[in-house]
Every structure is written in structure tokens, then in C-alpha cells.
Amino acid sequence: MTTRAADPHTAALESDLREGFFRDPPTVPPxxxxxxxxxxLFDRITRLAEYYPTRAEAEILRARAADIVGAAGTVVELGAGTCEKTRVLLDVLAARAGAPRFVPVDISTEMLLDTARALAAEYPGLRVEPVVGDLTALDGPLPGEPGGRLVLFLGGTVGNFDEAQRAGFLTMLRGVMDPGDRLALGFDLVKDPGRLVAAYDDAAGVTAEFNLNMLDVITRTVPSTGLDRRDFRHEAVWNAGESRIEMWLRAVRDVRIDFPTLGRGRTLAAGEGIRTEIARKFEPGALVDELAGHGFLGRAVWTDGAGDFGLALVVVD
Incomplete structure (x- = not known):
């Protein structure tokens, strides 16, 4: 017998567990x-020697800030986090007359509000309007004048979607944008698998703690028995066939996990795992073609000097 979730956050996680945890393999969205x-923890990861994407993308943003911002009067950042990289773009935006607007969107309430307060103090001429929400489920038109918006989706997060999810996300995004609006999309490039695995399994163990922390989030949010981080280890592997890194929480012993409010449970044998993230790596031309199929026409594609990371600037047709 199931009971109603106490709040929308719990309901959302229960829905994701119903959708993915009882499949083979079990999955939980990142x-x-x-x-x-x-x-x-993710902010710490971005500063690690092994984790090149943040530095590479920041290099592109510094070099191309004026081109990226263009004539936008409103910038919407999906999955904004601390907005550290974004500040180079906000420097350009805030210098503009007419009270330009920045709309950071993130699921992490405390970090988002702290970041919004800091930005409002740093940029007194900028209207900072934070939105707590799921970036994959935006509804209604975005803030700002149609055709004058810039949407940022940085960090290579587009690689966290599988093929069907990515298509759904781009369809959703096109639905809330208008002709003339632009999208700046950061994406990681295919490269040596050894470097890729190291970026997701650092020597200091920060990524391992980041991955295991998901179990703490689940047990704190949804009633459960048998789900204990001590029974799992972090693993990152390269899946060449899918051109992606996969992060797993691998059981170190047989475990039985039950969710009373879902009325369901499952056993994981030692060595079986829960897949917590995929990180797809792209060839630039293929991604631009995919974007065009969803109504986003290519304006430019830039990479950092080492050719590790890319940023595509596209416009809604």
C-alpha cells in the first residue's frame, strides 16, 4: 500500500525511483x-586537476563573452549553480542600459538564493530573478522579450541525457523559446578514454563522495530500509559504444533495499550497480546537426585552445 508524498520534492524523487530504480540496470537521475x-562537492570537483571541462569552458567564455551575449536583454541560465563561470558574461550584460535581467534556474534552493544575493550585490544595475525548478520541465514562456533572450546551458550537462531524453529536452526548450532567441550550449568533446575516466574518478576521492552523497539524499527524502552508503563504492567507466562516461554505485555485498511508500523493493547482488550518471561526449558537427533538427540554427561553434571542450551558439529559427 502506498501513501501520498509529503511534499513535491519527495514526490519527484519517488517518481524517479519508480521510473528507474526497478529497471535493469537500476538508475537514478543525476x-x-x-x-x-x-x-x-561539485564546486570542488570543478577545481580538481583531473577535471578539465570547467577550465576549458571558462576559457571559451572569456574569449567569446561579447559574441555570446550579443544584444540579449535577458540571460537565463539553466542549472546555474554558483554562476562562477557566468560572471564573465554578466560583466557584459550588466554594462548594458535598460535594466538587463539575469534569471538563474536551479534545483538547489539554498545555493541558488545565496548566489542570487551575491550577484545582486555585485551587479547593482542587473535585475537578478532566481527560479527554483527542474530545468528539464520548464513551462510557459521564458522571462524577457521574445527574440531578445539568451539561454545558457553550460558545463556539458547536455551529455547527461540519453538520446531520447536529449530529444525531449530540446523539444521542451524549443517550446518555451521564441524565434530570434539564442542558446549557448556547452559540450564535452570525444578524447582519450584515460583522461575521461580520470575526470570522473579523481585521486582525492571528491567525485566518489559526490556520487555516494546521492544515497544520503535518497534515504533522507524517501523512507527506505537497506540502502546504506557503506555497501557501495563509486565507479566510473568509459562506454565506447555509446561514446559516454558512466558513473555507478557498485554494491560491495548483497543488499536488499525496500521503499515502503512505493510498496516495492529489490535485491542487488555484490558487483551489481546503480547507474547515477551518463556523460556523453560529442563530435561538434553531429551535435549541431541534432540541434538543427529541433529548430536551432547554428551561429558558431568554438573550442578551447587544447580542443578539449566546445560551445555552440545557435538561434531559434
Whole structure:
């Protein structure tokens, strides 16, 4: 027998568990990494020697800030986090007359509101309007004048979707944007698998803690028995056939996990795992063609000097 979830956050996680945890393999969406602790851990990950994407993307943003912002009067950032990289774009936006608007969107309430307060103090001429929400389920038109918006989706997060999810996300995004609106999309490039695995399994163990923290989020949010982080280890592997890194929580012993409010449970044998993230790596031309299929026409594609990371600027047709 199931009971109603106490709040929308719990209901959302229960829905994701119903959808993915009882499949083979069991999966949990990566959005559940990002409680306050997880957001802070990811911020640490971006500073690690092994984790090149943040530095590479920041290099592109510094070099192309004026081109990216263009004539936008409103910038909407999906999955904004601490907005550290975004500040180079906000420097351009805030210098504009007419009270330009910045709309950071994130699921992590505390970090988002702290970031919004800091930005409002740093940029007194900028209207900062934070939105707590799921970036994959936007509804209604975006804030700002149609045709004058810039949507940022940075960090290579587009790689966290599988093929069907990515198509659904781009369809959703096109539905809330208008002709003339632009999208700046960061994406990681295919490269040596050794470098890729190291970026998701750092020597200091920060990514391992980030991954295991998801179990704490689940047990704190949804009633459960048998789900204990001590029974799992972090693993990152390269799936060449799918051109993606996969992060797993691998059981180190047989475990039985039950969710009373879902009326369901399952056993994981030692060595079986829960897949918590995929990180697809792209060839630039293929991604631009995919975007065009969803009504986003290519304006430019830039990479960092080492050719590790890319940023596509496209416009709604």
C-alpha cells in the first residue's frame, strides 16, 4: 500500500525511483546529486586537476563573452549553480542600459538564493530573478522579450541525457523559446578514454563522495530500509559504444533495499550497480546537426585552445 508524498520534492524523487530504480540496470537521475552538500562537492570537483571541462569552458567564455551575449536583454541560465563561470558574461550584460535581467534556474534552493544575493550585490544595475525548478520541465514562456533572450546551458550537462531524453529536452526548450532567441550550449568533446575516466574518478576521492552523497539524499527524502552508503563504492567507466562516461554505485555485498511508500523493493547482488550518471561526449558537427533538427540554427561553434571542450551558439529559427 502506498501513501501520498509529503511534499513535491519527495514526490519527484519517488517518481524517479519508480521510473528507474526497478529497471535493469537500476538508475537514478543525476539531478539528485544536488542537495546543498552535493552542490558544494561539485564546486570542488570543478577545481580538481583531473577535471578539465570547467577550465576549458571558462576559457571559451572569456574569449567569446561579447559574441555570446550579443544584444540579449535577458540571460537565463539553466542549472546555474554558483554562476562562477557566468560572471564573465554578466560583466557584459550588466554594462548594458535598460535594466538587463539575469534569471538563474536551479534545483538547489539554498545555493541558488545565496548566489542570487551575491550577484545582486555585485551587479547593482542587473535585475537578478532566481527560479527554483527542474530545468528539464520548464513551462510557459521564458522571462524577457521574445527574440531578445539568451539561454545558457553550460558545463556539458547536455551529455547527461540519453538520446531520447536529449530529444525531449530540446523539444521542451524549443517550446518555451521564441524565434530570434539564442542558446549557448556547452559540450564535452570525444578524447582519450584515460583522461575521461580520470575526470570522473579523481585521486582525492571528491567525485566518489559526490556520487555516494546521492544515497544520503535518497534515504533522507524517501523512507527506505537497506540502502546504506557503506555497501557501495563509486565507479566510473568509459562506454565506447555509446561514446559516454558512466558513473555507478557498485554494491560491495548483497543488499536488499525496500521503499515502503512505493510498496516495492529489490535485491542487488555484490558487483551489481546503480547507474547515477551518463556523460556523453560529442563530435561538434553531429551535435549541431541534432540541434538543427529541433529548430536551432547554428551561429558558431568554438573550442578551447587544447580542443578539449566546445560551445555552440545557435538561434531559434
Amino acid at each position: 539531478r539528485w546529486f544536488y542537495d546543498e552538500k552535493g552542490s558544494l
